Amino acid sequence: MKEKEQKIMEAALQLFVEKGFHGTSTAEIARTAGVATGTLFHYFKTKEELINSLYLYTxxxxxxxxxxxxxxxxxxxxxxxxxxxxxxxxxxxxxxxxxxxxxxxxxxxxxxxxxxxxxxxxxxxxxxxxxxxxxxxxxxxxxxxxxxxxxxxxxxxxxxxxxxxxxxxxxxxxxxxxxxxxxxxx
Amino acid sequence: MKEKEQKIMEAALQLFVEKGFHGTSTAEIARTAGVATGTLFHYFKTKEELINSLYLYTxxxxxxxxxxxxxxxxxxxxxxxxxxxxxxxxxxxxxxxxxxxxxxxxxxxxxxxxxxxxxxxxxxxxxxxxxxxxxxxxxxxxxxxxxxxxxxxxxxxxxxxxxxxxxxxxxxxxxxxxxxxxxxxx
DNA sequence: TACTAAACTGACTAATCAGTCTAATAATAA
DNA sequence: TTATTATTAGACTGATTAGTCAGTTTAGTA
Structure with missing residues (x-):
């Protein structure tokens, strides 16, 4: 797994737990992970795909x-x-x-x-x-x-x-x- | 409790459980309850107040x-x-x-x-x-x-x-x- | 070195959000 | 009846959202 992909998942994991799925914006995930929003959508086509990938990973x-x-x-x-x-x-x-x-x-x-x-x-x-x-x-x-x-x-x-x-x-x-x-x- | 207030709470209860707090918009709650958004905010000053009232009620x-x-x-x-x-x-x-x-x-x-x-x-x-x-x-x-x-x-x-x-x-x-x-x- | 594909960026957009506001209606009281 | 108040409506607003896109950087290859 690429470094930025990993960072995105880690940020998403923490934010989802703290603020819920809908309570966390993709912009905030990207910001927390230190990447651009475009990078997030490069690795995960939709927010939902990110959530599901994260579930399988954890x-x-x-x-x-x-x-x-x-x-x-x-x-x-x-x-x-x-x-x-x-x-x-x-x-x-x-x-x-x-x-x-x-x-x-x-x-x-x-x-x-x-x-x-x-x-x-x-x-x-x-x-x-x-x-x-x-x-x-x-x-x-x-x-x-x-x-x-x-x-x-x-x-x-x-x-x-x-x-x-x-x-x-x-x-x-x-x-x-x-x-x-x-x-x-x- | 007024009839429309009750309807709003019932709609909110169901939608919150099915779609989460952030996943449910006030517009959808009002629509499901069969009232206007203005009515919702007449009874509950904010969405958060609605959530908390609903919790105490349940x-x-x-x-x-x-x-x-x-x-x-x-x-x-x-x-x-x-x-x-x-x-x-x-x-x-x-x-x-x-x-x-x-x-x-x-x-x-x-x-x-x-x-x-x-x-x-x-x-x-x-x-x-x-x-x-x-x-x-x-x-x-x-x-x-x-x-x-x-x-x-x-x-x-x-x-x-x-x-x-x-x-x-x-x-x-x-x-x-x-x-x-x-x-x-x- | 030159070329190419993948990784990456961030400004941008259409849609949606919570909440406001003005006005209309219903209910109550004088 | 008329005046007053509580209730209801829904168009509207500024902020925020998920997702796009045109272009830049990086890394690998020959």
Whole structure:
């Protein structure tokens, strides 16, 4: 990716999160990125294309860190906590990216295409869930309820640490995870 | 409230949820409500005042249904489930209102004043939580974690039923609540 | 060195924005 | 009835918007 393209995306990411999609003008993005408006439209044909590109970029940036497979010598709980923690740490280290994904996901901008791409990302979790149920470690509830519960818990944990950053530590992380785990486990 | 004022608020509520604050023009709100733009600005001095009025109105509309006190002859679990269910049903019956509260709450529009008003709303929950801990029914984790967990669970349950409205029923509601309850209870 | 294509610029435009203003109408009171 | 006030209308304004375009700079190639 070219340097100016990168700068445009970084500026757009920050401004979109702080001021919303419509609240941010292309002129402001270009100014913040230190480029001319023409340059912005050279790389992204429309504002909407910029928004969608940014979504795919941030989502890829997040899920690329979640790729590692489960370690067979560890328990389901340990493995789940590993994945759960990765999401927490990613969002603490990349607050704008995480916030952007959240905002975008509940906005009218999301196209059915990008929605589909997100769905497939849950396949790995489905495998874990099925194994957990089979081994009598997890409750047998509709998978879609389980996945919403998983995400909801991650998001609320992140909200907590965003509100009270000074509380970030192993003890509170463990307690937040225990709430989640005791909910899903048998 | 005058009829046209009401119409303006209803139109604004729907459009804000569907297209965002900046994405919705005052002209479109007036057109949808069937009034002239002048009428809109007669009732609301600015667009921002309209947004804030709408927030206070929807929030009041939601919390007025949650006012009932806990019933002493019922268990903590039953009481909590009653409150939890009320939120679920409110959002299913008033999807725009609930969505608007969510969007507004994570937007730059929210002022410190309205933020304070929301905080006090959690006082009732704090009392319940303290009693639950004292009676050895609830885990002793920081209250702020508990409250985020409570909200997160409600929101993810609502997300689930919004995605799959045909799944709305006592069985799935019970299962979703059991996830929550098993997380918080000892 | 000369040539070419891509990267880049910023002034510009048509459309749209929030908000104003004057005037018309409806409601109420004397 | 007449006077007064609250309500409604929509054309209008200056500012801002997304996007264009004609031209300049940069980088690679032969």
């Amino acid at each position: 989502k890829e940036s997040m899920f690329s860190q979640m790729k590692e497979h489960f370690e067979v010598d560890k328990s389901l709980k340990e493995n789940l906590k590993g994945l759960w923690s990765k999401f927490i740490y990613f969002s603490m280290e990349n607050p704008y990216k995480f916030q952007f994904i959240l905002i975008f996901h509940t906005s009218p901008y999301i196209t059915s295409l990008t929605k589909e791409q997100l769905e497939t990302q849950t396949d790995a979790l489905l495998t874990v869930y099925k194994k957990g149920v089979h081994d009598n470690e997890l409750k047998e509830v509709p998978f879609e309820i389980m996945i919403e519960y998983f995400w909801g818990n991650i998001i609320s944990t992140i909200n907590y640490f965003n509100k009270y950053p000074e509380k970030l530590g192993d003890k509170n992380l463990d307690q937040a995870f225990e709430l989640f785990w005791d909910g899903v486990s048998l | 929030k009041e509309s939601m919390f007025s249904q949650m006012k009932e006190h806990f019933e002493v002859d019922k268990s903590l679990k039953e009481n909590l489930k009653g409150l939890w269910s009320k939120f679920i049903y409110f959002s299913m019956e008033n999807p725009y209102k609930f969505q608007f509260i969510l969007i507004f709450h994570t937007s730059p529009y929210i002022t410190s004043l309205t933020k304070e008003q929301l905080e006090t709303q959690t006082d009732a929950l704090l009392t319940v939580y303290k009693k639950g801990v004292h009676d050895n029914e609830l885990k002793e984790v920081p209250f702020e974690i508990m409250i985020e967990y409570f909200w997160g669970n409600i929101i993810s349950t609502i997300n689930y039923f919004n995605k799959y409205p045909e799944k709305l029923g006592d069985k799935n509601l019970d299962q979703a609540f059991e996830l929550f309850w098993d997380g918080v209870s000892l």
